[in-house]
Amino acid sequence: MQPTSAVYWFAKCGFGAGLLLFACGVATAWFGRGLQLPSTTTRGGTLITLNRYVKEPVPDVVLVGSSLAFRLKEEYFATPRLRNLALAGGSPVTGLEVVADQPRLPKVILVETNVLSRPTDAALVTKYSRADDARPLFFRPIRTAVAAYENRLHAPLNHARVSGALHQLLERPPSDFDNRIYVDRALQQWNAEGPTAAVQMNVSRIEQLIAEVERKGSHVLLFELPCSAQLEESRSAKITREIVHTAFPYPGQWLRIEYAREELRWADGVHLDERSAVIVTQSIDKALSSPPASP
Amino acid sequence: MTFTSWQFGAFVAIVFGVYYLPLLKSLQVQLLVVSSLFFYGYGQSELLPLLAVAVLGTYLFLILALRNRALWLPIGISFNLVLLAFFKYKFLFIGPASPGAAGLSPIDFLLQLPLPIGISFFVFHNISLLVDLTGKRKEPPDIQSVFLYIIFFPQLVSGPITRAEMFMPQIQPKYFRDIPFVEAAKWILTGFFFKLYVANNLNEMTSYMDFPLYETLRTQDRWLLVFLYSYQIYADFFGYSAIAIGLALLFGYRLPINFNLPYISASFSEFWTRWHISLSSWLRTYLYVPLGGNRHGALRTYLNLMIVMGLGGLWHGAGLGYLLWGLLHGVLLVIERPFLARLATIDSAAFRAARMGFVFVCVTMLWIFFKLPNFDHAVSYLSGMFTSSTNPNPPKLFYDLALLYSLPVLIQHLVSRPRFEQTLGGTEPYLYGLMAALMYLEAGPETSFIYFQF
Numbered sequence: 066m067q068p069t070s071a072v073y074w075f076a077k078c079g080f081g082a083g084l085l086l087f088a089c090g091v092a093t094a095w096f097g098r099g100l101q102l103p104s105t106t107t108r109g110g111t112l113i114t115l116n117r118y119v120k121e122p123v124p125d126v127v128l129v130g131s132s133l134a135f136r137l138k139e140e141y142f143a144t145p146r147l148r149n150l151a152l153a154g155g156s157p158v159t160g161l162e163v164v165a166d167q168p169r170l171p172k173v174i175l176v177e178t179n180v181l182s183r184p185t186d187a188a189l190v191t192k193y194s195r196a197d198d199a200r201p202l203f204f205r206p207i208r209t210a211v212a213a214y215e216n217r218l219h220a221p222l223n224h225a226r227v228s229g230a231l232h233q234l235l236e237r238p239p240s241d242f243d244n245r246i247y248v249d250r251a252l253q254q255w256n257a258e259g260p261t262a263a264v265q266m267n268v269s270r271i272e273q274l275i276a277e278v279e280r281k282g283s284h285v286l287l288f289e290l291p292c293s294a295q296l297e298e299s300r301s302a303k304i305t306r307e308i309v310h311t312a313f314p315y316p317g318q319w320l321r322i323e324y325a326r327e328e329l330r331w332a333d334g335v336h337l338d339e340r341s342a343v344i345v346t347q348s349i350d351k352a353l354s355s356p357p358a359s360p
Numbered sequence: 361m362t363f364t365s366w367q368f369g370a371f372v373a374i375v376f377g378v379y380y381l382p383l384l385k386s387l388q389v390q391l392l393v394v395s396s397l398f399f400y401g402y403g404q405s406e407l408l409p410l411l412a413v414a415v416l417g418t419y420l421f422l423i424l425a426l427r428n429r430a431l432w433l434p435i436g437i438s439f440n441l442v443l444l445a446f447f448k449y450k451f452l453f454i455g456p457a458s459p460g461a462a463g464l465s466p467i468d469f470l471l472q473l474p475l476p477i478g479i480s481f482f483v484f485h486n487i488s489l490l491v492d493l494t495g496k497r498k499e500p501p502d503i504q505s506v507f508l509y510i511i512f513f514p515q516l517v518s519g520p521i522t523r524a525e526m527f528m529p530q531i532q533p534k535y536f537r538d539i540p541f542v543e544a545a546k547w548i549l550t551g552f553f554f555k556l557y558v559a560n561n562l563n564e565m566t567s568y569m570d571f572p573l574y575e576t577l578r579t580q581d582r583w584l585l586v587f588l589y590s591y592q593i594y595a596d597f598f599g600y601s602a603i604a605i606g607l608a609l610l611f612g613y614r615l616p617i618n619f620n621l622p623y624i625s626a627s628f629s630e631f632w633t634r635w636h637i638s639l640s641s642w643l644r645t646y647l648y649v650p651l652g653g654n655r656h657g658a659l660r661t662y663l664n665l666m667i668v669m670g671l672g673g674l675w676h677g678a679g680l681g682y683l684l685w686g687l688l689h690g691v692l693l694v695i696e697r698p699f700l701a702r703l704a705t706i707d708s709a710a711f712r713a714a715r716m717g718f719v720f721v722c723v724t725m726l727w728i729f730f731k732l733p734n735f736d737h738a739v740s741y742l743s744g745m746f747t748s749s750t751n752p753n754p755p756k757l758f759y760d761l762a763l764l765y766s767l768p769v770l771i772q773h774l775v776s777r778p779r780f781e782q783t784l785g786g787t788e789p790y791l792y793g794l795m796a797a798l799m800y801l802e803a804g805p806e807t808s809f810i811y812f813q814f
Contacts, residue, residue, distance in 0.1 A: 074542045074789045078549075081793020089801055207802050211761045242750055250572065333576075 085206075093204035114150060115163060115193045123169045124148040126353065129160030130177025133290045136337050140222040141231060141346040144353050156183040158267050158274075159190060165274045166194040170283040173353070175320060176275075178287050178309045181267040182260035182301065234340050240330045248295055248334030255299035264305050268312045286320040287313055290345065293334040321355075322348040361402040362808060363603050364555060371399065376610055380536040388534055389504045392611060396513040400478075407476045411511065414443055414479075418486040419506050425494040436490045444483045447475055449678040478517040480675055484642055485510045485521065491646060492524040505531045514607040518600050518811040520618040520638035523645070527613070534612030546792060547606030553795040554768065555599030560804025561765040562592035568755055569728075571737045574744065578754045582745045588762055589731050590724040591769045594622065596810045597636070616641075623723070623773050626715040627700060628692040631723060639675075643668050662697070666690040676730070681738055685729035692722060765804075 118127075125146040128134055134151035148171075150160040157177050162185060164174060275285045287309070296302055313319070322345065329341040337345060361368050375395045379388060401408040421436030450471060489509060493501065509527050510516075566589045568577055577585070601618035608615045622635035632640045648668045654661040666687065673686015696703075703715070725742075732738040771780075784791060 071541050075545070077789035078545070078793040078796070081790035082797040083793070085794050085797035086801070089797075205802050206798070207764050208761070211758060211764065214760060215758070247572075247575070 089204045089206060092206075092209075114152070115189065118148060118150055118163070119167065119193055123167070124171050126173045126175065127160075127164055127171045128175040128177070129164060130157045130175075130290075131155060131180035131183070133179050133292075133336060134177040136339075136342045137346050137349070138222075138342065140224050140227045141343050143224055143228075143347070143350045151177065152186070152189075155189075156185055156267065157181065158270055159186045161271065161274050162190045163193045165278050166190075170278055170281050172283060174278060174283050174285045175349070176271065176285060176287050177290060178271075179290055179292065179302070179305070181264045181271075181305050181309065182258060183267075184263065185267075185270070231343050234343060237340065239328055239340065240332075240338055242330065242332060242338070244293075244330075244332055244334055247332070248293055251334045252295050252299055255296055255301040258301040260301050261304055261308070264308045268308055272312060285318075287318055288320040288322060288349070290337065291324070291326060291329055293331045296331075296334050320349065320352050322352050324348045361399055363600065364552070364806065367402070371395070371402075372607065372610075379611060380534070385533060389508050389531060392512060393504055393507045396508070396511040396516060399513040400511060400516060404474070404477065406473065410443075410447075410473070410476055411482070414440070414482060414486060415507055415510050418489060418510070419500075419503055422490055422493060422506070423500045425490060426500055429494045433490055433494055437487050440483045440486045440490075444479060446470070447473070447479055449674075481519050481521055482510050482516065484639075485524070487646060488521070488642065489524040493528070496525070501528060501531075512608070512613065514604040514611075514613075515615055518597070518604075518809060519636075520601055520604060520616050521642050522615055522638065523642070526616065530613050538612065540609055544606045544609035547602045547609065549606075549792050549796055549799075551599045551602030551604075551606060553599070553799045554595040554602065555809070556799040556803040557795075558595035558765055558768050559592050559599060559810075560807055561802065562588050562595070562762070562804070563807045564804055565757060565762060566592055566731070568757070569731050569741065571732065571734065571740075573755075574737075574741050576754055577744070578749045579745065579747065581754065581757050582741065582749075584757065584759070584762065586728060586745070587724055588766065590623075590720075590727050591766045593727060593730065593810055594619070595769055600809045600811060621773050623720050623769075624716055625719050625723075626712050627703070628689065628696055628719060628722070629700065631719055632689075632693075635723075639672070643672050647671065658698075662694045665693050665697075669693065677733060679733040680735040681729040681733040684735065685726055688726055688729075 126144055126148070128137065128147065128149045128151060130151035132151070132153040132155075134149065134157075135153045137149055137151070139147060139149050150164065151157070152159055157180070161174070161176060164170065278285060289306070291297070292302065324344050324347075328344055330338045331341070332338045361371065375391070378384060379391055384391060397408065397411075400411055417439055418436060421432055421439060425432035425436055489506065505528060508531060509522075509524060512527075515522060566585050568574060568581070569585050569589060574582065574585075598619045605615045605617070616638050618636060618638050620634040620637065622631055625631035625634050648664055651664045651667060652660055653664060669686045669690030670683060671686070673682045673684070673689070676682045676685075728741055729735075729738050732741055781788070
């Protein structure tokens with residue numbers, strides 16, 4: 066190939082690249098923020114959740130937690146203006162840090178305390194700590210096209226749309242899925258963990274953050290989600306419970322949730338299955354609408 | 361330093377900028393050697409002495425073998441195989457948790473060294489050098505040429521495995537005017553596109569194949585993910601090889617083509633002439649043929665095939681899964697061999713398509729042993745493909761996204777190249793431009809190249 070034709074080739078190549086980048090840049094500025102991109106990993110899901118939180122109006126109730134609380138889908142809740150910021154694979158402290166650093170806070174913040182052995186995701190906290198700095202996901206043409214298609218097929222759910230299906234789900238008997246192998250595996254892991262130092266550090270940070278957000282007018286309530294009986298007796302669960310309840314001993318600091326435990330099932334011994342998540346969600350709804358317990 | 365990092369981009373730009381300076385024209389080989397050492401030592405400088413020992417040791421044995429081939433060639437080959445065996449297979453015999461068991465500090469130090477990146481590749485280069493050059497040459501090549509052949513950075517970590525007799529004659533002064541810029545750009549853009557757009561995005565999905573995540577999958581998703589992994593591993597390794605070929609062209613070297621649409625193979629023997637071509641031709645030249653190839657009857661041929669494929673499997677890693685993967689490929693080669701001539705006489709497009717589909721499905725199923733080198737996990741994954749899932753909370757996979765990220769591999773394999781190029785006409789440069797933009801916009805999360813671990 067002659068040098069001149071090579072130059073033409075690169076010029077055309079650059080033009081093609083520039084054209085697509087320009088189009089996507091314009092699209093980002095125009096409507097790129099409006100579409101929720103599909104997430105294929107928990108990390109992707111986390112970014113979407115936090116992006117939505119910092120960009121949308123402040124809700125009345127926010128729930129922060131780990132993968133246990135992640136199972137409580139927002140559409141399960143009858144409580145209006147509630148957002149679930151629980152991060153699959155993450156720490157409740159990460160969500161609480163992000164919420165606490167926003168210019169406006171929700172009225173109520175619910176903090177799940179089952180899993181406190183994980184470190185705070187400092188990168189996420191830094192990225193989302195000031196709402197003004199939180200940039201939208203850059204326009205990705207393929208993912209956006211899929212998002213548009215998925216959103217057309219499956220419009221975002223809300224409680225009113227799914228309440229019928231939830232009612233039907235609750236009428237079914239509890240699952241008879243045999244989860245023993247998963248429970249044994251999780252038990253082995255939870256018994257092997259020595260979470261004392263990490264939990265103490267996280268609890269201490271939660272205390273600081275609670276003091277901070279309550280000074281700004283929010284009310285914080287802690288809650289524990291049920292796990293299978295074996296896991297609740299595991300070393301890690303017992304140590305975590307003891308440290309948390311020593312730090313927060315008053316009933317008024319806790320959201321009192323009541324449910325029929327025999328109705329609950331865990332697909333892997335740790336995470337509630339869908340029907341159980343709905344049952345627990347309803348009990349949280351009920352607790353939120355009840356008058357607060359005295360300290 | 362990975363090919364997809366900005367540090368690598370800066371490194372290539374600097375080396376390229378200096379390489380063709382008239383002042384340094386006589387030092388081009390030395391410059392590439394020093395650059396390659398920097399590339400290899402970046403982030404793992406403790407392994408540079410090992411690389412130096414491997415190259416200098418091979419050079420020494422090369423000189424000796426040029427004087428007495430019968431004696432020193434086997435010793436030189438053994439030296440390299442011992443290096444490979446020690447670093448790659450030591451944990452088959454010594455637990456990784458107990459490196460202090462030997463009680464001797466130098467051995468403990470060696471035992472604690474990580475697997476040197478690219479050792480499987482540069483050891484094969486060393487053996488090729490010994491065999492090729494001692495068979496034909498009288499005078500040993502200079503040391504810097506030997507270094508360059510073995511550690512040339514585009515091919516150092518994951519190939520293509522270049523034969524010495526092909527590479528050494530290319531070591532000559534290079535001129536800027538001779539660079540095939542467009543060809544190099546096409547290779548590099550295609551390689552990055554397949555890695556960043558296809559492989560990295562599919563990796564997000566196929567990470568659900570890892571233990572214990574796969575236990576949550578629905579049966580149909582297990583099937584889907586196996587096929588996605590098949591596309592991913594191709595895109596990943598083809599991408600790497602394409603980048604390596606393009607980079608080498610920038611410095612005046614032509615590396616061998618490593619892939620030729622492997623998933624349209626109509627037989628398993630054809631597959632091995634299209635997949636990782638440089639490895640299969642290396643194994644054929646330096647192992648299968650010396651073992652006797654097909655010259656000693658059917659049974660011996662089958663045995664040779666099994667040995668070559670079994671060792672080829674173990675070359676990828678010290679694990680039962682890799683061995684089984686290689687042996688199963690060997691079994692498929694043995695089974696099809698008596699029927700190949702008869703199958704070739706059937707002149708029917710539909711029949712050939714059916715054969716291609718069959719070979720593709722078999723090859724794809726065997727990738728499970730690659731993805732899950734733990735044998736129990738692989739068998740568990742496989743058995744789950746044939747039983748219905750009862751997990752009430754399966755993860756959601758986006759099938760449309762899977763299709764869109766696999767599309768380049770499908771198009772590349774299913775659309776005939778001449779027709780594709782004819783359709784493109786003068787718009788080809790724009791297509792490469794779109795690919796460049798798309799790989800930036802839609803790049804999946806950073807993951808290392810799959811073949812780096814080998």
